[in-house]
Amino acid sequence: MTESSRTFSDVWYRVARQTVTLRPRVEVRRQVFRGEPWHVLYDPFNNQFFRVRPEAYAFIARLRPDRTVEDAWKETLDDDPDGAPGQEDVIQLLAQLYHANLLHYKVAADSEQFFARYRKRKQRERLFTWSNLMFARFPLLDPDAALNRAEPVLRWLFRPWAAVVWCGVVGWALKTCIDHSAELGAASGNVLAASNLVLLYLGIVLVKSLHELGHAAACKHFGGEVHTLGLMLLFFSPLPYVDVTSSWAFRERWRRIAVASAGVVAELFVAGLAALFWASAGPGFWRDLAFDMMIAAGVTTVLFNANPLLRYDGYYVLSDLIDLPNLYQRAQQMLHYLAEKHLFGVRGAPAVADSPRERGWLATYGVLSLVYRVFVFTGIVWVISGRFLIVGALIAVFCAAAWGVAPLIRFGHYLVASPRLERTRGRALGVTSGLAAVALLGLFLIPAPQRLQATGVVQSTAFADVTIGVDGQLEKLETPGGTNVKAGQPLARLHNGELVHQIAAARAQLEELEALWRAGLHQGSRTRVALEEGIAAVRARVQDLEERQTKLVVTAPISGLWVGPREDELLGRWLTRGTALGSIVGSAGFEFLAVVPQADSSRLFAHETTASHATVRLHGQADAALPVSGLVVIQAEQSRLPSAALAQNAGGEIALARDAGREPIAAESFFEVRAGIEPQPGALLYQGLTGRISFPLPAEPLGLQWLRALRQVFQKRSIN
């Protein structure tokens, strides 16, 4: 309540003659944090902690039933005039102890206030639950007794050989994953597919249950108590949690660290087993489940649990490692402090950090965790709202309210009414509106480069299908697929028995007619003329048939790489005319076929000239930006993708229509853009390679760009 700590307080008379002491059950421990001694008051009944500095403890220790607060304070003051707390500090301290239920006092306290306080606390808890619906917790049962019984068994998990087994399993699993990385990458695209959600959730629940069991077991093993097991709502999905806060009272730092990291350790072990199973098992339910468990464990560990920037296990480990308890809160305070001091010019605010090193830690952590939280939450909201229609919109609205509007209102209130800003409110308002103006100017007036991106696939321009000209049975593959061929080089030979017969029959008929013609030279000219016509017709037919016969040898239409069938696949098969036998890909040139969604197409059409300076980056060679030439937008909606590789189920980005079957039909129709690309040193081009094309558009302020993106999201929703 009070900022300064004056020696005398106007309300000292309220406490001066009271006799208060710590409650008898309160345990006091001396602990060292960052080389600073502290006294931790711990109440085992309600698991409350309270940390005081030695100077304050010097006062608390003097509180006895036979002397008043005033006596105790005077004695403290005489002993240590410089360090002793002032009257205001003492009042603060006593009030805090009283609120933490650590104080024993004589006067019957205002019982009405007890109830008022209880009601207020309940109300606040409810409010907290609601305002943190994303992370709300519901305690369910007390697993302590069960854990006590299981302790002899669980003890085995903390033996050295358990560590050896853990390292073996996790190491082997890692190697397996690296070996199967391609498969892993392909499969991970489907993790958030609607059909997989139930399984994924099951996987997460399994993994997290074991994770929490890990915490509980470690806490129990090192002497703590675990009294709450409950459900936590993480983005509306219930997950288990256990309360191991009793481990905070462990005196040895490494034990606290062990309890905090036990969850991730257990989880990684399970994920390792799941990975091994996944790699060796055949397709099926169990394999999918193992995969989901593996992904769930991996992703949540890296993004959340082991990451110290969010307040999960990694945070507590870090905070113990660098010996800065309440790291998060203090880092926040540090940022506030820095902002108030340097931006708002508040003077005399109590310093948050005690040493430069601590200051560095707090400030760095504060900034990093803030950025990371914004990043993760936006990412989560983005992914979820992109995938799930109603839930996504709900979450987005909720998050906007909880993390956007509410803090803004609080900040506004702070600016207008905070007593801390009393002296510098003008400056604070000025700086804030200045910064806001700069941000708005930046967002809405200063044009920012803008690019439109689309996925696509590389195709060769010198590309020829090799098709069968005449029906026939494949007799021989003259040139095996995969070799370079020259134009006209025979590729395959067909056999058509009927054709041979037809030729023979036609030739015989021709001979017959010629014989008749010779025999009738002396006959009347009318007969001769008729015969001559017949001969000509039959001769033409022979010629035609012979020509067809030559087509039984399939030759290369152009020079290039012959992409043909395997010989054993088709040999002896009857191939009808028009069947594609394979293709020849010339190395003359390539083009990039991009798929531009409808929503973006209008901008592309409007700025076709600027867009023609597009560049292409291919997957796997993203460092090379290939310039394009001759951009052609095909002005007609299409829905059949130029390559199945662009579809979501093949790792691409385009969602397929539900009833598409095996055909690559996109859910939304799109426009096709063709752009010529040239190979470059370091960029190999080949048929079917996917990549992204990025069209530069005229610069536009970021704010306008975002507004449009938002509108498009809603438009999409309303169409869906």
Next chain:
Amino acid sequence: MVNVLPSDDYRRLAVPKPAKLPRGADALAHRALGWWHRRPRQLEALRRDAAAVDAKSGEFEMLDDAALRGRLAELSVPYRLGRDALRPETAIDALAAVREAAHRQTGLRPFVVQLMGALALDRGFLAEMATGEGKTLTAALAAILAGWRGRPCHIITVNDYLAERDAKWFAKLYAFAGLTVGHVISSMEEAERREGYATDVTYTTGKEVVADFLRDRLRLGPIHHPDRRLIRQLVQSHGAGHQELVMRGLHAAIIDEADSLLIDEAVTPLIICQPRTGDSMIEASKIAAELGGRLQSGLDYQVNWRHREVELLDAAFVKLQAAASGMPQAWSGLARRRELVTQALVARELFERNRQYVVQEGKVVIVDEFTGRLMPQRTWREGLHQAIEAKEGLEITAPTEILARLSFQRYYRGYRRLSGMSGTVLESANELWQIYRLPVVAIPTNRPCVRIQLPDRSFADAESKWQAVVEEIATVHASDRPVLVGTRSVAASEALARRLGERGLGCEVLNAVRHAEEARIVARAGELGRITIATNMAGRGTDILLGKDVAAAGGLHVIATEPNESGRVDRQLSGRAGRQGNPGSARRFVSMEDDLLRRFLPAMLRQRVGKKLGGGDAESKAISARGAVRYAQFAAQWLAARQRAAVLRNDTWLEEALSFAGPDVGG
């Protein structure tokens, strides 16, 4: 008086716990509720009912005194039975009879607007009534209705003089209505006070009533709540009687000059204390004063005028380090020493003799900044008083030990039926509703006000302002009109008197130091050719009656020599002129060196306005000066309102945080 019934205990002791200040959305809803309570329809209802009272009055005019007395007794019955609210006619009949009684007993016949005011007070409003509209009589009408309810009614006014005067003035009227009346003022002893509170209607001042309340609470010991006391009586069988108590509980209060009592002075806590013995503070204060004397402003420390603070700079610490020896043990720590020296500097820089305090008979006596009156009982918070004594080289009194402490704000919130009157209160309607749940209603004036408010005269520096003030006084004096000059401090009033003396103008000075002659000076201030210089104390409640021929000469001329922190106080002072339909005029003088502008106008702005006042056309000068004063007053009021809210929150917090230490006096 021996308590007979447990209900008697309840009446004496139970103080309702006022609701906490709502926050957030609740605060908005609460504020909206306030608007609803102040809606124009309320005034219409008052007007209608007052007209009904007026119509009904004729009925009582015919009665002789004995019959009227009988009717009054009859009409008081529903009040005593608590049934007065059941029928709206009850109040109308009663008020009509009381009006007639007032006419007969005081010779004043209440106007319709005064009836409206009385009705408003009875209904729990805060009535804004223009100065000179007879608020005192209005309060008496409402107090009779309140007294009939059988619960003590306190009429709280600003000073002893008014309390005593009004109690005597209306004694006959109350007696006629079957009520007893008493008053409590600072010079009274315990027995007299008890007598004063034992009456149905008690005239007193805010300070007395809060101090008596606190002393009563101290007499009660640690257990205040009647429930707990009853239980203790049952258990311990020897009852803690209340015969020693002075007051009879908080029931109805009518607060005169409510803006002053409920707003300006509301957060000043009233403190009951006793000297503390065996303290090293005396010695430490001397050393600190000596140490502080070695420090230089700007070099060793900086003064923040706006927040009235002194901040030590780095250079000072070196000097402090060196001066560790000689301090008593308890003060030898650096932090403590720093605190003492800062306090010594605050005493030197921010407290001026004859402004915040005067020295009388070798003692520092505090001057109330709002009323300009001396507060001989009061001391500043721990250490500061000693620091000022050390600065003046006086004998240092032992620091006191606080026994009980209560802010006026919290005290007034404890009344069940609170109502009030003031001349200038509409600006603070929101705050009054928020804190006291008092809806404000503006009662129209009886006669149009013919006071001429002359435009401000503004100057860049104080010297030219004072010269102009003297000129103006001389000019008005030449026309024989009486002049009342308001100053903000004792020092300023004395300085002005000297200036006038040099010009050969005789004047009377009414300030905290010369308060003994107050009644005499006030009585003569309205005579032809008088010049009266007064500190703020003249602004409240004093009725300056015009002498013979004064109205013909143009009435009283009031000069405000400095803008006050709130426009309300300025208007109060101007309101001394042109009362009750008399002619009069008022003018305010402003200089950019005035305290208000120094504290609340940003330095840059102040310089620019000052430069402008040095030259330029009159029109733009006036506009910028007016703007500057308005801004400064707004900033001052804003800061004060926020401080008041903070004090209330802090009180509430303390109440909760320290409930292990037993109930505070309020509970």
